[in-house]
Amino acid sequence: MISVRDGQAQILARIGAPLPSELSPLTRALGRVLAEDFAAPFDVPPADNSAVDGYAVASTDIPARGTREVSVVADLAAGSVFESVLAPGQALRIMTGAPMPAGADTVYPQEVVERDGDRVRIGPLERGVNVRRAGEDVAMGKTVIEGGSVLRPQEIGLLASLGAWQVAVHGRPRVALMSTGDEVAEPGTPRRPGQIYDANRFTLRTSIEQCGGDVSDLGIVPDVRDTLRAALQDAARGDVVVTSGGVSVGVYDLVKDVLQELGTIDFWQVAMQPGRPFAVGRIGGALFFGLPGNPVASLLSFMLFVRPALYKLAGRRRLFPATWQARALEPMRKKPGRTEYKRGILAFRDGDWEVCTTGPQGSGILYSMVAGNCFVVLEEARGDVAVGERVTVEPFTTLL
Numbered sequence: 249m250i251s252v253r254d255g256q257a258q259i260l261a262r263i264g265a266p267l268p269s270e271l272s273p274l275t276r277a278l279g280r281v282l283a284e285d286f287a288a289p290f291d292v293p294p295a296d297n298s299a300v301d302g303y304a305v306a307s308t309d310i311p312a313r314g315t316r317e318v319s320v321v322a323d324l325a326a327g328s329v330f331e332s333v334l335a336p337g338q339a340l341r342i343m344t345g346a347p348m349p350a351g352a353d354t355v356y357p358q359e360v361v362e363r364d365g366d367r368v369r370i371g372p373l374e375r376g377v378n379v380r381r382a383g384e385d386v387a388m389g390k391t392v393i394e395g396g397s398v399l400r401p402q403e404i405g406l407l408a409s410l411g412a413w414q415v416a417v418h419g420r421p422r423v424a425l426m427s428t429g430d431e432v433a434e435p436g437t438p439r440r441p442g443q444i445y446d447a448n449r450f451t452l453r454t455s456i457e458q459c460g461g462d463v464s465d466l467g468i469v470p471d472v473r474d475t476l477r478a479a480l481q482d483a484a485r486g487d488v489v490v491t492s493g494g495v496s497v498g499v500y501d502l503v504k505d506v507l508q509e510l511g512t513i514d515f516w517q518v519a520m521q522p523g524r525p526f527a528v529g530r531i532g533g534a535l536f537f538g539l540p541g542n543p544v545a546s547l548l549s550f551m552l553f554v555r556p557a558l559y560k561l562a563g564r565r566r567l568f569p570a571t572w573q574a575r576a577l578e579p580m581r582k583k584p585g586r587t588e589y590k591r592g593i594l595a596f597r598d599g600d601w602e603v604c605t606t607g608p609q610g611s612g613i614l615y616s617m618v619a620g621n622c623f624v625v626l627e628e629a630r631g632d633v634a635v636g637e638r639v640t641v642e643p644f645t646t647l648l
Contacts, residue, residue, distance in 0.1 A: 249524075251628060252552060252587045259557050262535065267419035268564035274408055277399050279416035279460055283562040284395045288410055291383035296348040299378045301367055302340040303361060304352035304611070305376040305622045315371045318646070320363070324349070339368055345372060348379060357377055384411075396565030398460075418563035423456050424483030424534075425449060426466040428476065428494040428503055429541065434468060447614060448492040448546045452539070455550055456490070459558040475584060477506050484510075484531035486559060490554060493541030503527065503538045511536060519628060521584040522611030523549045542611035548589055551644075569645070571625065574601035574637045580633040582626045591620035594641050603641050620644070 250258070262357040269283035298304060309318055317337045324330050326345035334340060335349035342348075342355060355378035362369040386392055393403050394409070399417070407415055432446040433439040446468055456463050464486060471477045471494070483489045504527050507513055511531035518526050523545035527538030536646035537554050540547045574594060582588055592603045606619040625640040626633065633639055 250515045252518060252520050255518050255528065256553060256556060257513060259535075259553055260560055260567070261522050262530075263560045267421065267561055268415045269418055269563075272417045274404050274412065277294050277404055277407075277415055277417060278401065280399050281460065282393055282397045282399060282403075282419075283418050283563060284417040285391045286393045286395075286407065286410075286412070286415070287391050287588045288386045288388055290410070291388045292389045292409065293380055295382050297380050298342045298346050298348060298355045300355055300357045300542055301344050302355045302357045302378065302419050303341060303370070304334070304342045304349055304355050305339045305370065306334060306336065306352055307354050309337060309339075309370070310354065310375065311371060313372060313504075315369050317367045317369050317494055320366050335422055344565060351563050353379065361534050372411070373397050384520040394565065396563055398564065418561075420462040421488055421558050421561040422464065423461040423487035423488045423490055423558070424466055425453055425456065425465045425490045426469045426470065426479060426484045427482065427492050429468070430471050432468055432493070447543050448539070448541065451547050451614075452490060452492060452550055453542065455555070456558065457548065459555055460562045461488070461558050464644055471502060473502055473506060476502055477510065480506060480510055480536075481533055484534040484536075485579075487532060488554070488558065489534050489536045489552075490539065491537070492539045492546045494538070495595055507531065507536060507538065518549075520548075520552075521586050522587045522609075523552075523589075524586075526553070528553065529635065539610070543614040544591070544617060545611040547614075547617060553562055568643055571640050571642045572601065574603040574641045576624075576633050576635060576637050576639050577602050577604040579635055580605065580624070580626065584631050588626040590591050590626065591616040591622040592622045592624040592641060593620055593624040594643070600643070603639065617644070 260381055272280055299301055311558050318337050320341055323340045323341040324346045326343045329347055330340055330349035334349050340349050353376055356373060392406060427449045431443055433443040435445045453463050453465055466479055466483060471478050491503055502578045507527060507529055511529055513529040516527050523540050525540050526549050529536045539549045559567045590609050591606045593606060594603045603624055606616040619643055623642045625642050
């Protein structure tokens with residue numbers, strides 16, 4: 249039986265370079281992964297400009313004490329340029345964001361001066377204030393977004409501000425998804441006695457989409473060997489195949505057997521709770537993940553093994569979420585020899601992180617994933633946890 253960490257390492261080692269890049273318009277780039285570093289093609293701001301509405305003057309006209317009058321020669325709105333050079337004793341009425349005129353290096357806010365016709369009275373002021381310098385936000389040639397970054401609204405806005413309308417992003421992993429077994433029914437259809445509705449396929453589909461994958465939903469495949477074999481062969485035309493159910497040791501658990509016929513199994517059981525039965529391998533050129541049928545075990549296995557694989561295929565730099573320590577608010581039973589993942593509720597109180605479980609921790613209790621916001625990760629060598637001991641917590645939230 250393989251450990252969680254060794255299983256993750258084996259999977260990632262099987263993935264070479266990320267998927268090839270393609271050009272995407274910014275309007276369709278949300279959530280995509282930048283394929284290469286993006287450097288600023290020009291300074292931002294491109295020229296010195298005013299940080300306030302006020303009056304631009306030369307610092308040589310600023311009085312050391314008292315006040316003096318200077319002549320207002322023009323008004324300058326944002327988006328316009330003053331073509332002349334300010335002479336000594338002159339001021340330019342300037343709006344926020346407008347380029348500084350030649351001959352001026354300081355801006356008086358309009359509320360600190362007295363205007364009388366075409367004259368304005370100014371007093372002492374620090375030289376160079378209220379001016380945003382060219383390149384102050386971003387210098388030309390600076391890498392502003394690193395390759396491997398997920399494009400959020402703020403990155404897309406920054407790219408647009410630098411004149412880009414399309415960007416090179418990695419391809420989206422093509423993932424074929426299916427549930428297996430006669431015991432699951434399609435939501436919205438009649439459910440026979442003994443059946444349950446298929447929650448896993450909906451949980452996994454949205455999880456794959458949240459990771460940036462392009463899903464082909466193949467529905468529910470019955471426990472018929474030839475039907476399953478044909479479905480898996482069809483699914484292997486993509487980058488990744490994900491199934492749920494049928495990977496344990498029951499008579500009707502066919503996925504592992506059919507996988508051995510069609511491809512290879514890298515490993516099967518993982519020293520973890522929940523989710524021990526879990527098949528990893530290949531069918532042709534596609535990675536294969538056979539997830540458990542219990543809803544929590546299925547989603548946990550996805551988050552631990554499939555998600556980082558999709559992230560690597562998509563070219564992301566960060567593959568795993570951050571973890572940190574919290575104080576246990578309740579005792580937790582644990583047997584050494586496997587890593588356990590309890591669904592927890594994490595909160596910050598009185599200057600410290602604290603965590604409790606969501607209640608019963610059965611692998612079929614999907615509500616525990618709704619009620620919780622993190623996993624409490626109890627490492628292989630660890631035994632029972634007492635109240636007040638520190639435990640590792642890992643948030644549910646998706647990485648960026």
